[in-house]
Amino acid sequence: MPFAKINDQNIFYEDSGGDGPxxxxxxxxxxxxxxxxxxxxxxxxxYRCVRFDARAFGQTEWDGKPFTLYDTxxxxxxxxxxxxxxxxxxxxxxxxxxxxxxxxxKHPERVKALVFISTYNGVDTxxxxxxxxxxxxxxxxxxxxxVIDTYSFLFLGPQDKNPELWAHWRxxxxxxxGEQLFHANNNLIDRDEITxxxxxxxxxxxxxxxxxxxxxxxxxxxxxxxxxxxNAKKFVLIPNAYHASNVNNxxxxxxxxxxxxxxxx
Numbered sequence: 001m002p003f004a005k006i007n008d009q010n011i012f013y014e015d016s017g018g019d020g021p022x023x024x025x026x027x028x029x030x031x032x033x034x035x036x037x038x039x040x041x042x043x044x045x046x047y048r049c050v051r052f053d054a055r056a057f058g059q060t061e062w063d064g065k066p067f068t069l070y071d072t073x074x075x076x077x078x079x080x081x082x083x084x085x086x087x088x089x090x091x092x093x094x095x096x097x098x099x100x101x102x103x104x105x106k107h108p109e110r111v112k113a114l115v116f117i118s119t120y121n122g123v124d125t126x127x128x129x130x131x132x133x134x135x136x137x138x139x140x141x142x143x144x145x146x147v148i149d150t151y152s153f154l155f156l157g158p159q160d161k162n163p164e165l166w167a168h169w170r171x172x173x174x175x176x177x178g179e180q181l182f183h184a185n186n187n188l189i190d191r192d193e194i195t196x197x198x199x200x201x202x203x204x205x206x207x208x209x210x211x212x213x214x215x216x217x218x219x220x221x222x223x224x225x226x227x228x229x230x231n232a233k234k235f236v237l238i239p240n241a242y243h244a245s246n247v248n249n250x251x252x253x254x255x256x257x258x259x260x261x262x263x264x265x
Contacts, residue, residue: 003061006078007071010061013052013079016044021112021265022088024076025051026096028118028244029188030151030173032058035093038250039257047261050088052079054095056184057176066183069191070106072099077107086110089265091257093117093246094217098191104202105194113264114206114229115257118214118245120221121194121228129189136185140178148173154216157242165247199228205264209256211245212237233260 003010014033023043025036033051040049052075053060055067076099080088089112092100097119104111124132135147148170156165176184206229210222219237226235236256241248 003059004079004082006082007074008063009055009075011052011075011079012059012061013050013083014040015083016040016047016049018044018048020047021261022048022050022080022085023261023265024080024085024088024090025049026072026076026090026092026099027051027054027057028094028096028155029184030057030155030176031093031169031244032172034058035244035247036091039091039246039254042250042254042258043261047265048085050079050083050085052076054099054184056180056187062180064179064183067187069095069099069102069187072187073102073106076103077110080110087112089113089115089261091115091117092119094119094243095188098188101194101199101202104204105198108201108204111204113204113260114202115260116206116208116222116225117253118209118211118217118222118243120217120225121199122221122224123191123193124189132185132189136182136189139176139181143178144174144176144181155243157213157248162242162248165244196228200230202229203231205260206232207256207260207264208232208235209238209245209253210235211241211243211248212239213241214243214245216243233264 055062097116208226238245246253
């Protein structure tokens with residue numbers, strides 16, 4: 001299995017290879033690299049697709065210490081250096097989108113274009129933060145049983161409409177320890193605010209995709225992100241999709257991605 005020693009972490013990554021334009025994927029909270037399986041299948045014949053597991057998720061061997069989105073930024077750039085990728089299109093879903101805009105702000109020369117999936121550039125209100133703290137502490141102190149239904153519904157939609165996705169992802173999620181979830185949650189709850197002046201400097205071409213039925217991050221927040229980016233090219237509502245819109249409706253996601261990448265990657 002491919003691991004890279006980056007920033008004192010053992011980062012699990014996958015690289016489709018080839019000499020096409022590079023696309024780096026960053027997954028959402030609770031997910032791992034495999035959430036982009038359908039995107040890589042669609043893109044890999046033409047693009048070099050790279051993805052990695054964020055700290056506390058997937059197969060990455062993380063040191064157990066607190067981390068922030070800027071550590072994810074450093075891991076992303078470190079992996080690009082390790083793989084000799086000078087510039088890439090960054091695709092970030094939810095948590096990955098939070099990291100993606102920070103990659104663009106801190107390392108604009110490394111970013112060819114940006115794709116945001118079910119994410120936005122703000123911080124959560126205090127009442128929402130408290131909800132996440134309560135879920136965090138419940139998982140840490142009592143295990144996932146009392147909160148996993150909430151995560152499953154928010155991320156994947158109703159169970160009766162997505163039974164296979166529920167079965168697949170829940171089997172992975174219950175393996176996350178309370179300590180992993182504690183630090184991964186703090187990484188999001190405590191994220192800093194991206195100011196309008198910072199957003200104004202994110203001038204590379206951008207595509208914003210959002211699940212039409214997303215209740216975790218409502219579509220209006222994705223649309224606000226689209227309107228705030230100085231070089232955003234398109235805002236696409238993915239039909240029949242919840243928070244993990246690229247998982248719910250990979251076909252519509254891939255069509256929008258391929259159209260955008262053909263012009264800007």
